[in-house]
Amino acid sequence: MTDSKQKSAPKSGFSRRAFLRGSGAAAAATALHTQTAAAVDDQGPKVVRGETSITLNVNGKDVQVKAEPRTTLLDVLRYQLELTGAKPVSLDGSSGASTVLIDDKPVAASTTLAMAATGKQIRTVESLGGEQPDDVVQAFVSHDAQQCGFCTPGFVVAVRAFLNKNPDATEAEVRAGLNGNICRCGTYANIVEAALAVVKGD
Amino acid sequence: MPEYNWPSREASTVIGKVHDRLDGTVKSTGAAKYTYDVNLKNQLIAVAYGSPYAHCKIKSLDVSGAEKTAGVVHVEILPQGQKDTEIEWEGELLAVVAAESEAAAREGISKIKLAVEELDVFADEGNLEAAEEAGRTGNGGGKVETVNEPGDDDDEDEFVEAEIERLFKQAKHVVEGYYAIDPITHCCLEPHGSTVEWKDGKLQAYLSTQNVSGTDEQFARDLKVTADDVHVQCEYIGGGFGSKFAPDYWGIAAARISKATGRPVKMMLQRDQELKLGGSRPSGYLKVRLGADQNGVVQVWDSHHWGSAGYRGGGVSHSVVPYVLVPPNYRRTSTTIKSNTAQARAWRAPNHPQACAMTQTALDDLAATMGANSYDIFLANLANASNGKADVYRAEMEVGAKLIDWKAKWHPHGKGPSRGSIVDGLGMALHTWGGTANTSSCLLKVHPDGGVESFCGTQDLGTGTRTVCAQVLAETFGLEVDGVRVNIGSSKYPNSGASGGSTTVGAVCESHRRAGQDALEKIFELAAKELEVDASVLEAVGGRIRDSANHDKSITWRKACSLIGLKPLEVTSNYQRGAASTLTNSGVGGVQMAHVEVDKETGVVKIKKFVAVQDQGLVINPKTCKSQIYGAVIMGIAAALYEQRITDPKTGKFINAELSDYKLARLGDIGEIVVELYEPESERVRGVIGNGEPPAISPKAAISNAVANALGVRVPTIPLTPKRVLDALAKA
Amino acid sequence: MKAFEYAAPRTEAEILQVLSAEPGATEVLAGGTDLVGLMKKMLVTPDRVVNIMDVPSLKTIDELPDGSVSIGAAVTLDLILDHPYLDVYPAVKQAIRGINSMQLQCQGTLGGEVCQRPRCWFYRNGLGLLSESASEGANQYHAILGNTGPAKFVNSSRIAPALIALEAQLRVIGPGEDEERLIPVSEFFRTPRHDGQREHVLQPQQLVTHVILPPIAGRTCATYEVRDGEGPDYPLAAAAVAMRLDGYGIVHAAKVVLGQVAPTPWNSPEAERLLIGHPVDPRRAEQAGLAAVRMASPLSENTYKVQLAKVAVKRAILLAAGHETGGF
Numbered sequence A: 001m002t003d004s005k006q007k008s009a010p011k012s013g014f015s016r017r018a019f020l021r022g023s024g025a026a027a028a029a030t031a032l033h034t035q036t037a038a039a040v041d042d043q044g045p046k047v048v049r050g051e052t053s054i055t056l057n058v059n060g061k062d063v064q065v066k067a068e069p070r071t072t073l074l075d076v077l078r079y080q081l082e083l084t085g086a087k088p089v090s091l092d093g094s095s096g097a098s099t100v101l102i103d104d105k106p107v108a109a110s111t112t113l114a115m116a117a118t119g120k121q122i123r124t125v126e127s128l129g130g131e132q133p134d135d136v137v138q139a140f141v142s143h144d145a146q147q148c149g150f151c152t153p154g155f156v157v158a159v160r161a162f163l164n165k166n167p168d169a170t171e172a173e174v175r176a177g178l179n180g181n182i183c184r185c186g187t188y189a190n191i192v193e194a195a196l197a198v199v200k201g202d
Numbered sequence B: 001m002p003e004y005n006w007p008s009r010e011a012s013t014v015i016g017k018v019h020d021r022l023d024g025t026v027k028s029t030g031a032a033k034y035t036y037d038v039n040l041k042n043q044l045i046a047v048a049y050g051s052p053y054a055h056c057k058i059k060s061l062d063v064s065g066a067e068k069t070a071g072v073v074h075v076e077i078l079p080q081g082q083k084d085t086e087i088e089w090e091g092e093l094l095a096v097v098a099a100e101s102e103a104a105a106r107e108g109i110s111k112i113k114l115a116v117e118e119l120d121v122f123a124d125e126g127n128l129e130a131a132e133e134a135g136r137t138g139n140g141g142g143k144v145e146t147v148n149e150p151g152d153d154d155d156e157d158e159f160v161e162a163e164i165e166r167l168f169k170q171a172k173h174v175v176e177g178y179y180a181i182d183p184i185t186h187c188c189l190e191p192h193g194s195t196v197e198w199k200d201g202k203l204q205a206y207l208s209t210q211n212v213s214g215t216d217e218q219f220a221r222d223l224k225v226t227a228d229d230v231h232v233q234c235e236y237i238g239g240g241f242g243s244k245f246a247p248d249y250w251g252i253a254a255a256r257i258s259k260a261t262g263r264p265v266k267m268m269l270q271r272d273q274e275l276k277l278g279g280s281r282p283s284g285y286l287k288v289r290l291g292a293d294q295n296g297v298v299q300v301w302d303s304h305h306w307g308s309a310g311y312r313g314g315g316v317s318h319s320v321v322p323y324v325l326v327p328p329n330y331r332r333t334s335t336t337i338k339s340n341t342a343q344a345r346a347w348r349a350p351n352h353p354q355a356c357a358m359t360q361t362a363l364d365d366l367a368a369t370m371g372a373n374s375y376d377i378f379l380a381n382l383a384n385a386s387n388g389k390a391d392v393y394r395a396e397m398e399v400g401a402k403l404i405d406w407k408a409k410w411h412p413h414g415k416g417p418s419r420g421s422i423v424d425g426l427g428m429a430l431h432t433w434g435g436t437a438n439t440s441s442c443l444l445k446v447h448p449d450g451g452v453e454s455f456c457g458t459q460d461l462g463t464g465t466r467t468v469c470a471q472v473l474a475e476t477f478g479l480e481v482d483g484v485r486v487n488i489g490s491s492k493y494p495n496s497g498a499s500g501g502s503t504t505v506g507a508v509c510e511s512h513r514r515a516g517q518d519a520l521e522k523i524f525e526l527a528a529k530e531l532e533v534d535a536s537v538l539e540a541v542g543g544r545i546r547d548s549a550n551h552d553k554s555i556t557w558r559k560a561c562s563l564i565g566l567k568p569l570e571v572t573s574n575y576q577r578g579a580a581s582t583l584t585n586s587g588v589g590g591v592q593m594a595h596v597e598v599d600k601e602t603g604v605v606k607i608k609k610f611v612a613v614q615d616q617g618l619v620i621n622p623k624t625c626k627s628q629i630y631g632a633v634i635m636g637i638a639a640a641l642y643e644q645r646i647t648d649p650k651t652g653k654f655i656n657a658e659l660s661d662y663k664l665a666r667l668g669d670i671g672e673i674v675v676e677l678y679e680p681e682s683e684r685v686r687g688v689i690g691n692g693e694p695p696a697i698s699p700k701a702a703i704s705n706a707v708a709n710a711l712g713v714r715v716p717t718i719p720l721t722p723k724r725v726l727d728a729l730a731k732a
Numbered sequence C: 001m002k003a004f005e006y007a008a009p010r011t012e013a014e015i016l017q018v019l020s021a022e023p024g025a026t027e028v029l030a031g032g033t034d035l036v037g038l039m040k041k042m043l044v045t046p047d048r049v050v051n052i053m054d055v056p057s058l059k060t061i062d063e064l065p066d067g068s069v070s071i072g073a074a075v076t077l078d079l080i081l082d083h084p085y086l087d088v089y090p091a092v093k094q095a096i097r098g099i100n101s102m103q104l105q106c107q108g109t110l111g112g113e114v115c116q117r118p119r120c121w122f123y124r125n126g127l128g129l130l131s132e133s134a135s136e137g138a139n140q141y142h143a144i145l146g147n148t149g150p151a152k153f154v155n156s157s158r159i160a161p162a163l164i165a166l167e168a169q170l171r172v173i174g175p176g177e178d179e180e181r182l183i184p185v186s187e188f189f190r191t192p193r194h195d196g197q198r199e200h201v202l203q204p205q206q207l208v209t210h211v212i213l214p215p216i217a218g219r220t221c222a223t224y225e226v227r228d229g230e231g232p233d234y235p236l237a238a239a240a241v242a243m244r245l246d247g248y249g250i251v252h253a254a255k256v257v258l259g260q261v262a263p264t265p266w267n268s269p270e271a272e273r274l275l276i277g278h279p280v281d282p283r284r285a286e287q288a289g290l291a292a293v294r295m296a297s298p299l300s301e302n303t304y305k306v307q308l309a310k311v312a313v314k315r316a317i318l319l320a321a322g323h324e325t326g327g328f
């Protein structure tokens, strides 16, 4: 679009106050406002440069870490918190190996800036371990859903997130719903079995 | 010395039984520490700079910008980065930048300035004519076999030419075709790399390797120290597939930088580098004419193939062409091509997958030409099986056909019903592999409290090696698997061969069973005294040592071990590769069948069902054994349909070297896979044989054949992308 | 990654305060699924990154007085997929479903999806967006339409064709503090003619705040993508169609937009003309598909995409009209 065209573009007369919430949208719109709208200070938004100390909530605990703006969440987890379950496999999250839950949603820690994760609940695969491992972990073990295991933590988190959302998933849904992760060793067939075993409560 | 042997199927309590992988929980919870996960205090992160040119001569490499970058601590120019060096493939590493963080190292890398003289690039490795024109070809060797021998006065070449022509004239059915398979990469999810640290002149190296026992010497040689001064450790490895046998020059560079800076260094290849440097499989392109008799048994084969294993040439060995089913008369020749791409590394069953994909497809086209059922043609050609396994293949074909419902689902090539634009098809292929046990030693400690601990310099690639070791010892001692502690993954443990060639399961079964039986002999002697029986009547079962004829005469395992004394009983037992043995064997086979659907309008192929029937002698753990086969099949599906190293012909750039572009199979792509372990007594008594590689051989040919059956048209080049399917349909 | 500054404004006005007028100096960060990878590869090297994910007004889904639906640019794709109110726009949901990675859907945003940089592997390998290599090299995924200039890449957005077919608009704010305008999605993309030109019309200090979907008003719509496999790989060709049919099944209005075939989403008035005034049947859909690719000018390696684009159009039309596609 040329500049002249931009100038002549109509003003939309669009403001947030003008929004009408439709019945269907209302629920979602409320749900979307998870963070409280912060008060705007007169100084304008804060601009961060260089390394600073930030607080992240990881596996239920607040932790202080050092981060530059360019530091990824994955690097913080792996290099500062010794949480090396999430793996660096691709630069752009295409393998799913760095999957973690942020506010219960599966996302790639490798493409999430650490600073963008402040104020959120971060859960890593390590939170699914412990004395009484999560059902998904147990199913992965009993269905041999790992070989070299490098993709496995990312897959475990992905399966957990998928089943949280689809607790009664059918086999077809499992096969359609877990394509964000890559396994080079080829453990997919056993992952399908493992996920279905969790659904069935085996 | 005891007679080393395996218990019978009936007597086995652990062997042959399903057992969960011992490291399953640590792997599934992120607790397992891979090389990439080892963080040493104060470590530097090193990232390498690779050549953006596929063929050039270096004029200058200026790293001053990198040195000045905030956070960068050390920059090393590698020997290949020196002035006047000729670089022959894109990605070859030229310099390494070590910094406080990966982000800083990458920023440093971006400030490196390279000046080169660009040289002519050849990367069109499938194009024989162009390669010849560019002077990039070499003789790959070949072989001729004819039933009739030339007379004393005959010119050999003329005779062969005439004899082959005669045989083709005689043939009832002749097929001429072109079959090809593109290069792929290993694409390990954990890239090649290491974390290294010097302490008191000794090197501690956490290395992602398939060769724990052999890499300490390689570090030592290149760093001018002794192997005793190097400790290589690899508890867990994120994939190798034949590509991780050495520290590689970047591992050595990491050690040098660590020495120079006095700090630990972690250096893992970046994802694109892993695809470019970490290993690839040679391409293969084959032209063939074959002639068969009225029964469809091939009598004469005449082929020429070419391809490239990289800038040094090489390609698919002619020795496996045609594959497994070798007719009495054949002539095979080959040409190697030097292309400006990285040199290949061993990839799961080197040469076999390509040979299978280039030749068993031709056999299937014979069935198509004859209007015959592919199953019958494969069956008839078992007469030509070159490995003496015709009977086994026949039995495996029968099992496979039942599982995939071949009879009911079969239709002649291109003559099946279609649903809209969707057609379906069946295809099969078969394979062979050695799997001889590698050299291996095991140090076994039986503690006076009954604890059993083994030490072996082997590694678990995800193949279940740890679990197999524990099962063998548990079986030997009549214990639960959890009662055995297996230690592997350190070069300080007794030597065990590299995990290549499907040699590991045999290797560790040899060393662990031997060590177990050796130790048990000593424990029997002690128990015999206690029980006042002859040691020869004793057996170890269910946590007890007992008289095999009189089960009441027994003591617990613990009690027996308490007789050892204060110090543990230590036994080291060895197996030398190639030595005669009753425990292991070599030579496996397998048959695979694919059922696919193809959308004729879009060229998209989907796997409906895939059946793999595999023999591997005695199966130690059916669960992990099956997992290997599932994995091999899934890798095969990826290579058949999606995976492909794409080299831009103009620039020689490996243009899809990121996972978003290097397409692998995903969970939704694999269809229903059925794995059947073929283990009748005749197989079981042969002993243990590796199966890590063989099931990865057939999928490509089986799937290509299924697609040909669906379409009635051969898509000549693998992977069978929509583009290629549509191009083939358009040509037909 | 180059070191950069980070800002996380909390209102639209604040965003504009921290965005620079200089091209390339600031980048808007939404889900980061595309931007962070590009920064790691040093293909995008801003001095400052502005995270818009903490701005509540960008995270709403609302109905406007005229019945249009406004979706905030920072709304993640999974929320759109799960939103029952948006069921009337199957073309949008089908496109999002096609991304087929839970993670990318949960992290990626609508604004980011529309504004993502091209996937062209020459660009992603540092050879530039208008790389000459694409003319004769490995161009199997490149453009077959609109490719006569230096740009051979394809626009990557999966959702944009559907938005254009549905005649959606983008609310854009900036560069001035209270400047805002509505831009039809059909006018948002452009084909760069020289290096440094963006693939859309936004100026450095502008950003998309909302996508406004007009009421469905009796239209039917669908997206059909030719996908090779189940991963979050881009389709080989795609088409989105919106039509208004009368009680007799006659097409009264039609929008046909192709994706992944040209440097911008590609509207096909030729296909639309063929549809209007006729009932939808497989033959008509096929003809419309043919018309859509009649002007195609494939490159050395992508002739097959002409067939795929044709099939995508045909199948999108059939799907929109409630017919079987006959294929996968």
Ligand SMILES: Cc1cc2nc3c(=O)[nH]c(=O)nc-3n(C[C@H](O)[C@H](O)[C@H](O)COP(=O)(O)OP(=O)(O)OC[C@H]3O[C@@H](n4cnc5c(N)ncnc54)[C@H](O)[C@@H]3O)c2cc1C
Binding pocket: A092, A093, A094, A095, B660, C027, C028, C029, C030, C031, C032, C033, C034, C035, C036, C037, C073, C074, C077, C098, C099, C104, C107, C108, C109, C110, C111, C112, C113, C114, C115, C116, C117, C156, C157, C158, C159, C202, C206, C207, C208, C209, C232, C233, C234, C235
């Ligand atoms: C492996 C992989 C596979 C993918 N597959 C697909 C796919 O199949 N189909 C598909 O469509 N996409 C795919 N994506 C691309 C893309 O990441 C997603 O579509 C996602 O929706 C982008 O949203 P984001 O919020 O993460 O964008 P970001 O990465 O945050 O931003 C993307 C770009 O848009 C700009 N931007 C973001 N928001 C705005 C705004 N409001 N106004 C102006 N500019 C803005 C950013 O500055 C940046 O240049 C894939 C990505 C990856 C890594």
Ligand code: FES
Binding pocket: A146, A147, A148, A149, A150, A151, A152, A182, A183, A184, A185, A186, A187, B189, B238, B239, B462
């Ligand atoms: S288990 Fe090795 S990559 Fe999945």
